[in-house]
Amino acid sequence: MTILEARQRVEQLRNALDKHNYSYYVLAEPSISDFEYDSLMRELMSLEGQFPELQDASSPSLRVGSDISSEFVQVNHRYPMLSLGNTYSEEELFDFDQRVRKLLAGEEPQYICELKFDGTAINLIYKDGLLVQAVTRGDGVKGDDVTANVKTIRSIPLKLTGSDFPSDFEMRGEIILTHAAFQKMNDTRASKGEALFANPRNAAAGTLKLQNSAEVARRGLDCFLYYTLGEELPYELHYENLIKAKTWGFKISEFSRKCHTMQQVFEFIHHWDKARFDLPFDTDGVVVKVNSYAQQETLGFTAKTPRWAIAYKYKAEQGYTRLVSVDFQVGRTGAVTPVANLEPVYLGGTTVKRASLHNQDQIQLLDLHTGDMVIVEKGGEIIPKIVGVDIAQRPLHTAPVVFLSHCPECGSELFRPEDEARHFCPNDQGCPPQIVGRMVHFISRDAMNIDGMGEETIDLLYRQGLATTPADLYDLQLQQLLPLDRMAAKSASNIIASIEASKEVSFSRVLFALGIRYVGKTTAKKLAEHFRTIEALETATFDELKAVDEVGERIAGSIQRFFGDNRAINLVERLKKAGLNMFLPQKNSEGLSENLKGYTFVISGTFADISREDLKELIEQHGGKNLAAVSGNLNYLVAGDKIGPAKLKKASELGVNIITIDELYSMLK
Incomplete structure (x- = not known):
């Protein structure tokens, strides 16, 4: 076979396999048998093996994965991947509607109701119709590049169909x-004696x-797509863009509804509260979104969630079982939490x-008494909770559960602050779980x-006397790690390298790592930006x-108590000497103005000499603000080549100024 003949046959095979993938995994309408499909593959x-020059990043052959292992690279999201606010109450959902209407100042919202899938979020990036990158949610700002693994998921198109994307x-x-894929996976693991x-x-x-994409391919992952983002979308409406995305080959859920009233929203929620149990996959609620991008822009975001969407979670499932005993666990802040040990009960898909x-x-x-029959509820929490006791089933002569007076780890007398419901161990410098917990938080x-160091490794370092504070980690030597249990030379080298690399972490994350009580990621960032x-x-x-911003009396008091402790000051000084970032660099303000x-502004189209991202940054450097969509709040639409007709039309209808990039440059002078 000549290279020309091979090229033609490879194109035929790829087109046929793409078509069959779409029919089977998206439409659920198989067009050929598995045997025929496997023969084509x-x-x-x-042919791709015989003619390596014909290999292509969008070939269906990539669906089988690779045995090559690679570390995941972290990638910044172009648009933050925020979590949704949750509610279990219809009253709170009604309050959400009232807040939306108040912020829209008379504009009528249209809602889209969608099932909330119980899986893991993914962001897919397409350029010129090809899947170029897949990134996990991560911390919302950046996530892991899992492109190789995602390419094995057959319901995700590697190459889009049509030409209007x-x-x-x-x-x-x-x-x-799906339930079937999950059962098949666990059956396989059980046959091999592996944990389910x-x-x-x-x-x-x-x-x-997983680091092995071939193993990912064997597990049968599936994917529903539910949100489009970009500068050149065909419509200014969320639902309409999803319907259009179906024609490009995406698997869009059929279980959604456009609602004009809250009555219709509640009808959708009530229907799926029962009907969800007949679905072939897990769903734990309904997501309600404002349909208009312009209204989404107006509503904006809080520090963690969009104001234009909310997740209504269905009420928790309950189970009935017996209380065997109660353990008391000590966390990194010294908080003592009682945890019930139960006779196993199947609840919400887990034992x-x-x-x-x-x-x-x-x-x-x-x-509560030991031996009681209890009602266990599994809601939004990772660990289920006991919500009731069947006293009629209580055995005779059982003893009530008594809360400890002293720390189960170090023996210190517990105390309970006046404004807290929890008890604490005061021995923060001598209580092992607190010491280990702070270091685990530090490396998180x-x-x-710091990769390669989990809780077990930190606990081992502590017991061996190699690390009792986070600063000790920066004194570790390779020869100290090698004798540790299950520590190979490569693992030890990777840990040392990761500790060294952590010195490049930003000041705000160092502040968060210090573990100051009540100072989370967002507060740490605001403190870093304020004090620098x-x-x-x-x-x-x-x-x-x-x-x-967002620092009240409780947080302010906690910060002062932290820095009022000489041990904390000593820790910070040691971390400084180790080379960690303890300041926020000043932004370069050279050449900036307030001309804008x-x-x-909204940027639309392509530009010969500058990317849209760089153009947005330029606008912000000169005092302007970038919006995501054309709306009544917009002053200028900067039009480039191949500008979306929908944006042009809407800008004209709203009387928005449409300018060229040269006119924008003139405004900067």
Whole structure:
């Protein structure tokens, strides 16, 4: 076979396999038998092996994955991937509608109701019709590049159909495992004597992070897409863009409804509260979104969630089982949490053996005795909770559960602050779980992101006397790690390299890593931006701390208590000497102006000498603000080549100024 003949046959095979993939995995309408499909795939892979020059990044042969292992690279999201606010109450859903209407100041919202898939979020990036990157949600700002694994999911198109898709856009969705795929996976694991997965959601998330894409391909992941993002979308409406995306080859859920009233929203929710159990996959609620992008822009975001969408979660499932005993766990802050050990009960797709009891008040409220038959509820929490006791089934002569008076780990007398429901161990420098917990928090992904060191390794380092504070990690030597249990030379080298790399982590993440009570990621970022140096934060007065956005009396007091402890000051000094970032660099302000201050812009189309992202940054450097969609709040639409006709039409209808890039440059002078 000549190269020309091979090229023609390869194109035929790829087109045929793409068509059959779409028919089987998206339309659920198989067009050929599995044997015929496998024969076509084998022929394609054989030809690609014979003629390496014909290999292509969008070939269906990539669906089988590779045995090559690779570390995941972190990628910044162009648009943040925020979580949705949750509610279990119809009253709160009604309040959401009232807030939306108030912020829209008289504009009537149209809602789209969609099933909330119970899987793991993914962001797909397409350029010129090809899938170029797939990124997990991560921390919302950046996630892991899992492109190789995602390419094995046959319901995700590697190459789009048609010709009217944007040249550069993103699709977001949920990677799931159907009940059948989950059962098949666990049956295979059971036959090999391997541990079974607890539920489809955990199995899907774990599969997506495997280093072996060939194994990912064997597990049968699926994906529903539910949101489009980009500058050149065909419509200014969310639902209409999803319907259009179907024609490009995406698997869009058929279980959605456009609603004009809250009555229709509640009808959708009530229907699926019962009908969801007949679905071949897990869903735990309904997502309600405002349909108009312009209205979404007006509504905006909080620090963590969009104001234009909310997730209504169905009420928790309950189970009935017996309480065997109660353990008391000590966390990194010293908080002591009672955890119930139960006779196993199947609940919400998992076998439950433990449940949270929260605190002493909850135990007393339940009048809990060892041996009681209890009602266990699994709602939005990872660990189920006990919500009731069947006293009629209580065995004779059972003893009530009594909260501890002393720490189960170090023996220190527990205390309970006046404004807290929890008890705490005060021995923060000598209680092993607190010491280990602080170091585990320090190395976590959202903090210093030190790879290769989990809780077991940290606990081992502590017991060996090699690390009792986070600063000790920066003194570790390779020869100290090698003798540790299950520590290979490569693993030890990777840990040392990751510790060294963590010195590049930003100041805000270092602040978060310090583990100051009540200071989360968002607060740490605001503190870093406000004070800019660790010295300024250390010496800040109570009122100066309270002046920071989202910092109240409780957080301000906690920060002052932290820096009022000499041990904390010593820790910070050691981390400084180790080379960690303890300041926020000043932004380069050279050449900036306020020429665009007070004006809003939307960038549309392509430009010969500058990318849209660089153009947006340029606008912001000169005081302007970028919007995501054309709306009545827009001042200027900057039009490039291949501008979307929908944006042009809407801008003209609203009387928005449409300018060229040269006219924008003139405004900067």
